[in-house]
Amino acid sequence: MKFVIGVDLGTSAVKVILLNNRGEVFSEISKEYPLIQEKDGYSEQDPQEWIEKTTSAIRELVETFDGEVSTIEGISFSGQMHGLVLLNRDNKVLRNAILWNDTRTTEQCRQIYDLVGKEKLLQITKNPALEGFTLPKLLWVKQYEPEILSQASVFMLPKDYLRYIMTGNIGSEYSDAAGTLLLNVAEKKWSEEICDLVGIDKNLCLPLVESTAFVGTITKEFSEATGLSATTKVFAGGADNACGAIGASILSEGKTLCSIGTSGVVLSYEEEKNRDFEGKVHYFNHSKENAYYTMGVTLAAGYSLNWFRDTFAKGEDFGTLLDGLADVPIGANGLLFTPYLVGERTPHADSVIRGSFIGMDASHRRIEFARAVIEGITFSLRESIEIFRNSGKTVDTIISIGGGAKNETWLQIQADVFNAKIIKLTNEQGAAMGAAMLAAYGCGWYPSLEECANQFVHYDKSFEPISSNVKKYNQLFELYKQVYTQTKELNAGLKIFRKGEI
Template sequence: MKYVLGVDLGTSAVKVLLVNQQGDVVQETSKSYPLIQEKSGYSEQNPEEWVEKTTEALAEIVSNFNGSVEDIEGISFSGQMHGLVLLDENNEVLRNAILWNDTRTTKQCQDIYELVGQEKLLEITKNPALEGFTLPKILWVKENEPEVFAKASVFLLPKDYLRYRITGKLHSEYSDAAGTLLLNVAEKSWSEEVCNLVGVPAKLCPPLVESFDCVGTLTSDYAGATGLSESTKVFAGGADNACGAVGSGILSEGKTLASIGTSGVILSYETQNDLDFEGKVHYFNHSQENAYYTMGVTLAAGYSLSWFKDVFASGESFESFVDGIDTVPVGSNGLMFTPYLVGERTPHADSVIRASFIGADASHTRKDFVRAVIEGITFSLNESIEIFRENGKKIDTIISIGGGAKNKTWLQIQADLFNAEIIKLKSEQGPGMGAAILAGFGAGWYSTLQECADKFTEPAEKFVPIAENVEKYQKLFGIYKQIYKQTKELNQQLVEFRL
């Protein structure tokens, strides 16, 4: 039996899957690392942590592997998007990585619009200038840390830096590059025009490859550190959302994905490179060749639930924490939550807005609050679905993965609130499985990426909308959409009091 490794470099941990040719997860392990948050809105990590923890995880997999390491034919990666890693001429890291959920770059986003023009930016990059993207981070460093910027020789995205440390080769690939605001998405090339307009040398952009391309093998040092064979092929991999789509079989027209991790995503497959959503949702290159996907994002989806648990039920298991939410009626007994803990992205590109509980009274218990948080996350995701539907997309079946697929009550809430059939997969590995599929396809196990994904993914359960609940959620959704407008100014007034 042959095997591949799928490495998912997330925001809070790296997860590694060992997968065989039948698509079975033979082993899995996860290693966590911390966020560095020095100020409100700042979010960084030390890239060395990614390397150390991935090395530990791979070594653990190998130590528990009974076969020959030569049978582990390939390794590929999924990675958190948009993060900025700057390297000097010796490929040494110049500063901590600035992550996707860092919101310090509001000024730089405005600068991009002034230098490039909003219409031209959307024409070239298909996306608006938002704080989470990579280019605003580069401009922030240029403006605030000029001595660091002067030393920069190349920038990399998080998983691309990890792959560089494994292979010694510098590359990016299209699905992750599409989230930088420096890629011409339709032409699949770095935009020299955007680089010139914003004053970023085009030489900072690394060479581009396809997600399934083999970019090398392990260095002897890295093979020695992990126990893997030096002959293990290394494939480029993809952005976490692209890999989540691959790992969920979103590889043809009409397929839609709901992925609830730290952030939440509604993702829909596209074949065209010229659709116009006016920047309301993201428009990225897929990990499948010559394909694209559109995507709406809730910045603090699963993070809202984990935050609430950590603050009010620290040490309690997730299962115990959510126990009883099935007994709480639709609408959480008149309690509503907006998941704006770190700002919001879709449909409100707003780094200042913050979360709210609305309607709390003395009769509410903890389970009401837990269900309200879950409903609030789902309401936010439904705003993306609403945009897709308003633009003519038919969405009647959605594959749900991540934390939102681990609880049956939450899956039913998704079915009722989205008014669509929800499919839970047999394997909920998402981005890590997508990385493994890219490695399996790259290794030549199957003739197409679709064939590999079909083999590796399998539906387990379906959840059908309940008409009575659909009607109630449609009314509640109308109330939910009013909260942003009515709390926007209040949050702006509170900014000066934040740490």
Template structure:
């Protein structure tokens, strides 16, 4: 039997999975690493932590699975998007990586609009200038750490640095490059006009390849540390959301994904590069060749539920916390929650808005608050679906993965709020499986990602919208949408009293 490995380099941990030719998960090993928060709004990591923990995970994966390393044909990657890694001309690290959830770059985003113009930026990159993207981080280093910027020979994205350390080869690929604000999405190349306008040499941008392209083999140093053989092929991989889409089978028109992790994502497949959403949602290159996807983001999806549990139900498991969802009526007995704990992304690109409970009275119980949190998260995700539909996309079925797919009542709530059938997968490994699928396709096991998906992915249950519940939720959703406009100025005013 032959195998491939999928590596998902996340924000808090790296996950490695070993998959055979039938799509069976043979072993899973994860290793965590810390975040660095030096001050408010800053979020960094030491890229060497990624390398060290991935090395440990792969070594354990091979030893625990009792397979021959020479039977591992290929490796590919999924990676946290947008993170900035800087290397000098000798390919040494110059500083910690600035991550996707770092918000220090508001001034740089405003500068981009000033020198490029919002319309032209959208024409080139299909996306707004947001603090999470890579180019604003690069401009921040240029302004605040000029001595580091002067030494920079190439910038990389997180998974691309890990792959470089495993192979010695420097590349990026289109799905991750799309999140930098430096890629011309339609033309699939780094944009010279944009680089010139912002004073960044295009030579800093790494060579671009397809996600399924073999860029080399495991090098001797990494082979000795992990037990992998130097005959194992290494493929470029993709951005975490692109790989999540592949791992959920979102590979043809009309297919849509809802993923509820720390943040929440609604992602829909696109086969065209010329659709125009006026920057209201993200528009990125897919991990599938010559394909694209649109995406809306809720910054605090699962994070909102985790925050509520840690602060108000710390003795409950998530299963216990969500068990009472079915015993609370739609609308949580008149209680609404907005999940803006760290600001919001879609449809409100607003770093200062904060969350709220609306409608509290003395009769409300913990179960009411729990259902309100779940409904609020789902309402926020529905705002992205609403945008897709307003711009002509037909969405009738959605694959749900992540924390929101672990509870049957929450899956039914999604069906009712989204007014679409919700598909739950039999097994779910998310972006790591998508990375493994890219490796299996690259190795020639299948002649298309679609055929790979047919072999690797099966559904276990479908949840259909209850039209009576759909009607009630439409009324409640209209109220939910009013809360942002009613509280955005209050949030700004209240911020002066936040002493943390």
């Protein structure tokens, strides 16, 4: 029997899974690491934490593996997108990584529009200038830490730095590069024009390959640190959302994914490289060769529920927190939540907006607040689905993964809010599964990613929309959409009172 490892380098933890060539998960290990948030809107991590926790997780996986280590043939990666890792000429990290959910770069987004122009930026990168992307972070360092940028020889994305430590080889791939605002998405090459316009040296950009590309074997040092064979093949890997799509078999036209992790994503497969959504949703290269996907993002999806638990039910598991969820009526007895805890991305590219509970009274219980949080997250994701539908895409069946797929009441809420059939997977492993599938395909186990998905990905239950619920949620959704416009000015005024702003 043969095996591969999938590594998902997430925002709060690294997840490592071991699969055999039948797609069966033999082992799964996660290791958490902290965020560094010195000011409101700042979000950083020490890249050394990624290395130490990933090394530890793989070592633990190998120690508990009762087969021949040489049968672990390959390893590949999924990684949190957009993060900025700067290395000097000795390939040493120059500062903490600035992460995707860091929102300090509003000023730099304006600079990009001034220097490049919104129309040209959308034409080349297919995406608007948003705080989460990598280019605004580079410009922030250029403006506020010029001594750091002057020492930099290359910038990396998080999983690319991890792969460099494993192999000694520097490079990236198209799906992650698409989230930098420096890639010509259709032509699959770094845009010299944008680099020139914003004053970023193109030599800072990594060589690019396909996500399935073989990029070397692990180093002797990493072999000794983990117990893996030095012959273990390493494949480039992909952005977390692209890998999540592969792990849910979103590999052909008509397939849509809802993924609720720290952030929430609604993602739909695309074959055309030049579709125009006018920047309303993201348009990225897929980890499947010569394919694309369009995507809407809720910045604080699962994070909103984690925040609610940690603030009001610290120490409880989600099963206890959500006990009785199904007994709460639609609309949580008149309570509405908007999940703008760290700003929002789709359809409101707004780093200043913050969350709200609307309609609170003394009769509301904790479980009703929890239901309102879950409904608010789902409404936010529906806004992306509305953009897809308004562009002519059919969205009638959605595969749901992540935290939103772990509770059947929430799955039914998704079916009713989205007015679509929701499918739950039997062996859902998210982006880690997609990373493992890239390794399996790279090792030559299957002639295509689609055939790999047929073996690795299996459907479990489905949830159909209930027409009476759909009608109620449509009414509630109209109210939800008003909250952003009616609190935007209030949140702008409150900004000066936030931590780190006074």
